[in-house]
Amino acid sequence: MSVTAASAGERSAWSERAAPALSCLPRVRHAMEKGRAVDPQRGANPWHRAERTWSGVVVQAIESWRVVRDQWAELAFERLYAS
16 A cells, blocks of 8 residues: 555644644553553443444445545546557
8 A cells, every 4th residue: 555645744744743742642651551541341342342343344435435436536547548
């Protein structure tokens, strides 16, 4: 998978250089894990499983749409500019 300019820009928008306040996130995560803020029983929660399943379906649908869109754009380009 290639990195497009939009996704590279999107990543830089969330970088510590663009948003210095984000530099504290690794320390916050460590403190939360140390304080056991993570629920070890989360996998047994049916609502959590439903959310994870639905999230996976949405991600797959978006990626499928992107692939189809790109294929149509490539086909249109080839048909239009083929010699």
